[in-house]
Amino acid sequence: ELKVEQNPLFLSMQEGKNYTIYCNYSTTSDRLYWYRQDPGKSLESLFVLLSNGAVKQEGRLMASLDTKARLSTLHITAAVHDLSATYFCAVDIFWAGGTSYGKLTFGQGTILTVHP
Amino acid sequence: DTGVSQDPRHKITKRGQNVTFRCDPISEHNRLYWYRQTLGQGPEFLTYFQNEAQLEKSRLLSDRFSAERPKGSFSTLEIQRTEQGDSAMYLCASSFGQLSTDTQYFGPGTRLTVL
Numbered sequence: 547e548l549k550v551e552q553n554p555l556f557l558s559m560q561e562g563k564n565y566t567i568y569c570n571y572s573t574t575s576d577r578l579y580w581y582r583q584d585p586g587k588s589l590e591s592l593f594v595l596l597s598n599g600a601v602k603q604e605g606r607l608m609a610s611l612d613t614k615a616r617l618s619t620l621h622i623t624a625a626v627h628d629l630s631a632t633y634f635c636a637v638d639i640f641w642a643g644g645t646s647y648g649k650l651t652f653g654q655g656t657i658l659t660v661h662p
Numbered sequence: 663d664t665g666v667s668q669d670p671r672h673k674i675t676k677r678g679q680n681v682t683f684r685c686d687p688i689s690e691h692n693r694l695y696w697y698r699q700t701l702g703q704g705p706e707f708l709t710y711f712q713n714e715a716q717l718e719k720s721r722l723l724s725d726r727f728s729a730e731r732p733k734g735s736f737s738t739l740e741i742q743r744t745e746q747g748d749s750a751m752y753l754c755a756s757s758f759g760q761l762s763t764d765t766q767y768f769g770p771g772t773r774l775t776v777l
Contacts, residue, residue, distance in 0.1 A: 589753070
C-alpha cells in the first residue's frame with residue numbers, strides 16, 4: 547500500500563529564513579500535489595508536479611519532484627508570517643492506461659509557524 | 663461563487679442517528695471525490711464518481727457509509743447509525759478529469775460531531 551511521509555511534521559521558523567519540507571512516497575507515481583490548509587479551512591492547491599525533474603515556483607514557495615528518489619521538496623524562501631499554515635503533499639496513482647485514478651494519498655502534513 | 667460547495671458546514675448529531683451531507687462540485691467538473699479528515703491527519707480517500715458512476719468505493723469505511731451522485735452533478739454522502747468515531751471533517755473535491763488538468767479542488771468541508 548502506498549505510504550506518503552512528510553518531514554518535518556512541525557516547523558517553527560523565523561521570518562526571513564529559508565527551509566525545506568520533504569515528502570517521500572513508497573511507490574511509483576508521476577504526479578504529486580502540494581496543498582495548503584489554514585486552521586479550520588479547506589485545502590488550497592499550490593502545485594501540481596507532473597514529471598521527473600519538474601520544478602514550480604510561486605512567490606516564496608518552490609516545489610520540485612524527483613520520481614527516481616520518490617521525493618518531493620517544498621522550499622520556503624525568506625519566510626513571512628502569512629505562510630503559517632499546514633502543508634500537505636499528496637500522491638496520485640495512475641491506471642495502467644495512463645489515465646489518472648484520482649485517488650490521492652496524503653502525507654500527515656507539516657505544520658509551519660513563522661515567527662517575527 | 664464557482665467553487666465546490668458543501669452543506670451543511672457543521673453537523674452535531676447523537677450516536678445512532680443518520681446524517682446526510684451534500685456536495686456541489688464545480689459545474690464543468692465530471693469527477694467528484696469524498697475524503698475524511700480527522701484532527702492532525704491528512705485527508706483520507708473514501709470514494710469517487712466519474713459523472714454518475716461510482717468507480718471506487720472500497721475505501722468507504724463500513725457498510726454504514728454510502729454515497730450517490732444520481733444525475734452526475736451534486737453528490738450526497740450518508741452515514742447511518744453514526745458512532746463517535748465518525749466525528750471528523752468530511753471533504754468533497756472535484757476535478758475536470760482530463761490528464762493534464764486533474765487538480766482536485768476542495769470544498770470547505772462538513773464538520774461532523776457525534777455525541
